[in-house]
Amino acid sequence: MTLKYGWDFPLLGRRKVASNMKHLKWLLVFVLTAVFMIFAAANLPMQVGASNTDSGSQSTGFVSNENDFTSWTPEQIAAFLNSGKQAQDANTTSSEFQALNKFVKVRNNQYSLEVPTQSGLSSALIAEAQQAISATNRAVSVGHLTIDPTTLVATDNSQFTIRSLAAMETRVIPWAVRVIFRANWAVSTFAATMILIAHYGGEAADYAYGLGNPYALIASIAGNLLANRAAIIGRDAASYNASHQNDKIREDIYITHDDLAVWHD
Numbered sequence: 001m002t003l004k005y006g007w008d009f010p011l012l013g014r015r016k017v018a019s020n021m022k023h024l025k026w027l028l029v030f031v032l033t034a035v036f037m038i039f040a041a042a043n044l045p046m047q048v049g050a051s052n053t054d055s056g057s058q059s060t061g062f063v064s065n066e067n068d069f070t071s072w073t074p075e076q077i078a079a080f081l082n083s084g085k086q087a088q089d090a091n092t093t094s095s096e097f098q099a100l101n102k103f104v105k106v107r108n109n110q111y112s113l114e115v116p117t118q119s120g121l122s123s124a125l126i127a128e129a130q131q132a133i134s135a136t137n138r139a140v141s142v143g144h145l146t147i148d149p150t151t152l153v154a155t156d157n158s159q160f161t162i163r164s165l166a167a168m169e170t171r172v173i174p175w176a177v178r179v180i181f182r183a184n185w186a187v188s189t190f191a192a193t194m195i196l197i198a199h200y201g202g203e204a205a206d207y208a209y210g211l212g213n214p215y216a217l218i219a220s221i222a223g224n225l226l227a228n229r230a231a232i233i234g235r236d237a238a239s240y241n242a243s244h245q246n247d248k249i250r251e252d253i254y255i256t257h258d259d260l261a262v263w264h265d
Helices: 020-043 074-083 094-103 123-142 184-198 201-211 215-242
Strands: 104-107 110-113 168-173 176-181 249-253 258-262
Touching: 094 104, 094 123, 110 123, 123 168, 123 176, 123 215, 168 184, 176 184, 176 215, 184 201, 184 215, 201 215, 215 249, 215 258
Parallel strands: none
Antiparallel strands: 104 110, 168 176, 176 249, 249 258
């Protein structure tokens, strides 16, 4: 049986090259990326399918938050969210986004944020949540994904696949693109590719879209900040994986940050 990994990896891209100098530049970046991948793979010996009971750890540059807000009332959610907004410039955290799931519906295969008038949530928070959900809706459209109205998780159902066996799998949740890694080499490849994308500067999004999933979906989330965030996203995945070599892990990419945790199928 052939497993569907849900992505391809044309390191040299599919774009037309304007000059021989650009050809040379791409070749140099490719060689450097290959060296990085070999080094990373040699130091990250994850076993496919391995897992343990570790719930994940936090590290500088990313956070790990898993909470269940399904039984909370709107008033409890509002109190929780407002308590975390004491600093005016504080970005919405992963937990705060998850708390808003109660107000998310699926309409025509798109996420819809439907906050009651008397929710108690600030207009600034609602605006940021709407911006985030607009970004994930772009990712759903770009990836031709289908949203499950019960779980609110969007996946590619166009082809048969055994997701629990895929080395790298892409999903979309209401607030983020979720990349699941079940092998160390998949983390190494992802990290190297994200660093490669960062090298393209203003053309980073175009290059990422050409690579397909998960890179096209990440470009949909990051927008104009992709060139600035791509290397950080890749390095965060590699750094977190270095301390979880025998675990499956996942990385959620939000509009403001990325979040990593151990993954359990």
